[in-house]
Amino acid sequence: MTQQRSTIFSTIDEMLESSEFAGRPALDLIRETQELYLENDKPWVIGYSGGKDSTTVLSLVYVAVSRLEKSLRTKHIYVISSDTLVETPLVVDMVNSSIQAINDNAKALDLPFTGHVVYPDWGETFWVNLLGKGYPAPTQNFRWCTERMKIDPVSDFITDKIAKYGEVIVVLGARSQESASRAQVIAKHKIDGSSLSRHSSLPGAFTYMPIENWTFDEVWMYLLSAPAAWGGDHYELFDLYKDSSAGECPLVIDTNTPSCGNSRFGCWTCTVVTKDRAIEGLIESGETWLQKLKDFRNKLYVTTNPAVKDQYRNYKRRTGKVQYARGSIDNENITELKTIPGPYWLSVRKEWIEELLTIEKNLNDEGHKIELIRPEELFAIRREWMFDPNEPDWSDELPAIYRRVYGKDLNWPDTDGGSFTQDDAELLQSLSKQYRTPAELVMKLLELEMSMDGLGRRKGLFNKIESILKNDWGTLEEILAHKEQAKPSTSIANGTSYDDQLDQLTKELEALQ
Structure with a gap:
């Protein structure tokens, strides 16, 4: 040696x-x-x-x-x-x-x-952001x-x-x-x-x-x-470049470093570019198993098309509010309401994570030792789903998805499971129709109550309740209809504006503490 x-x-x-x-x-x-x-x-x-x-x-x-x-x-x-x-x-x-x-x-x-x-x-990986928080696939903008x-x-x-x-x-x-x-x-x-x-x-x-x-x-x-x-030697590196017709993706240490882009090696999930020429070159040179990754990446890329965004993404942002495009509201006079889509629907994220796990399992069964998503990421995604700001997943479906794919369970942390169950969610859904109150609104209020349980002083509780109530709730049609009817100067029967009365009610609630 x-x-x-x-x-x-x-x-x-x-x-x-x-x-x-x-x-x-x-x-x-x-x-x-x-x-x-x-x-x-x-x-x-x-x-x-x-x-x-x-x-x-x-x-x-x-x-x-x-x-x-x-x-x-x-x-x-x-x-x-x-x-x-x-x-x-x-x-x-x-x-x-x-x-x-x-x-x-x-x-x-x-x-x-x-x-x-x-x-x-672990809270900032690609899959935790995209599948957990619902961030849209990256684009140039x-x-x-x-x-x-x-x-x-x-x-x-x-x-x-x-x-x-x-x-x-x-x-x-x-x-x-x-x-x-x-x-x-x-x-x-x-x-x-x-x-x-x-x-x-x-x-x-x-x-x-x-x-x-x-x-x-x-x-x-x-x-x-x-x-x-x-x-x-460096011939393995040379062959990799030759087979992929790719360039090096530099170590990025600041925002001035150019992105990988075009034919450079980088993330196989990258949707900033139209085509991943590097992985295409590897597939053409014989690494045909990478086709499964390419197909999944292309599925993500499709969702960046403005014409289909509404099919995949919630009409509310993660703030709980509908955001309107510039020009929709001019000097408080509503012209044509155009909304900016928010995170991916939870149903879409559930479908994708099952597909990703299935690809991972199939590739390993074929002899390719690969880990497309880490257990730590799955744990983080589970928590993101459980406490999603718009669609809390009280059904806690991720463990069941993993079990369907792999036929076994991960060692899921007990603390990941919320305080509520699928039965609770179904009950709220049935009651929401009876009382004409969005089930998701009640779910978020109950989550807040549970988070404050046991505290000697519930400092800021009413501010948090107010924040939840001020979010946009209901269907997009209901939210837009309410927006079109609302006027900043609208007064209620006693001549007090809505905002003034809300402030007065808040003060009365705080006085009762």
């Missing part, structure tokens, strides 16, 4: 000694990296997405530091990869195996590298996923190191040639007379981009001219 490692580094050294990149001898860049490493005690954080650019940068730093005397290798280097939990499966497998190889090799050679994979918080799933986990990791060490240097595989916008961002934050740039949004963080002037061809020439410094 020692002989094998020696051979790997000898081959890399030979390549570096005879190569130039961006008009600069490769060894010159290695020396620059070493000097920067030794310049201060700021730890390094290397952003590693598994693509060609980040792999090249990681290799350069790995080689540069390994060529230093052991006594000089005192500063730690964190290699971080961001897994959104919906990454293209083949890329996830490759990245995870690389992180494991980096950790094993660095430990064996006593190098100051450790690989880490960061994930979004509402790309809610990038910050929650990519930027925040990476920023939290870097911020933690800044808190511990004061400052850090983030090493990235950004290249100016990738796009004009990226070139502008790189130039904007450059520090004069230094190879470092200021991070655009994280105080205490500096960025180092050693291959910013490299071309596409130079990146591949470097990767294919020598083995991977941590073992193996």
Whole structure:
């Protein structure tokens, strides 16, 4: 094993000694990296997405530091990869195996590298937001996923190191040639007379981009001219690019980083683009099992069409109110009421989660070891459904859906189940017709009562009741009819406006406490 490692580094050294990149001898860049490493005690954080650019940068730093005397290798280097939990499966497998190889090799050679994979918080994953909270599939105008799933986990990791060490240097595989916008961002934050740039949004963080002037061809020439410094080679990566006709999805650390888009590797669920050309290329090259994921992604994409949004999405927002499009109400005079759809209907989310679990089970039965949705996400989704602001799921159907698909139960936390049952929901539905009161309104009031039960002082209770009562309840037709009839100056029989009387009733209720 020692002989094998020696051979790997000898081959890399030979390549570096005879190569130039961006008009600069490769060894010159290695020396620059070493000097920067030794310049201060700021730890390094290397952003590693598994693509060609980040792999090249990681290799350069790995080689540069390994060529230093052991006594000089005192500063730690964190290699971080961001897994959104919906990454293209083949890329996830490759990245995870690389992180494991980096950790094993660095430990064996006593190098100051450790690989880490960061994930979004369980309450902010793609499936918890889309299937749990009902967020619509991301679009160019509402790309809610990038910050929650990519930027925040990476920023939290870097911020933690800044808190511990004061400052850090983030090493990235950004290249100016990738796009004009990226070139502008790189130039904007450059520090004069230094190879470092200021991070655009994280105080205490500096960025180092050693291959910013490299071309596409130079990146591949470097990767294919020598083995991977941590073992193996880069031909698996090359084959993956070749088969998918894709590009690298960069490690996103701020909102200035371009999205994956077009043919780049990224989330297989991405609906920001019209077609996922990367996964299409993999299917055409023989990975036909990915067709199931493509079909599911396309089903989500269909719902972004404005013409069909009303079929899939509630007419109320998660605030409990109907939101009207600009121009529907002008100077309090209602012209043509147009509403902005809210979250996906709970029935739609239930159908999709059963389909997703079925795809996962079938793929595993076919020999593909894959986890499309984690148990922790299912637990979070169950709670979101139970306490949905518009359609509380008192039937607690998610455990039953999982059981239908897998024929067994998860270890569901007892606290996920609400205080009410399906029988309670059916009773309220029957009573709502008799008393002409929306069942969902009563359900939310009962949930509020249960949440306040046992408290010595119910501070703010009436404000919370008022908030629930002010939500829009009933069918869309009833809500729109009420809106059209309402006038801001409308007075009731005694000459007091509705709002004035509501304020008076609230004061009387508070006086009774």
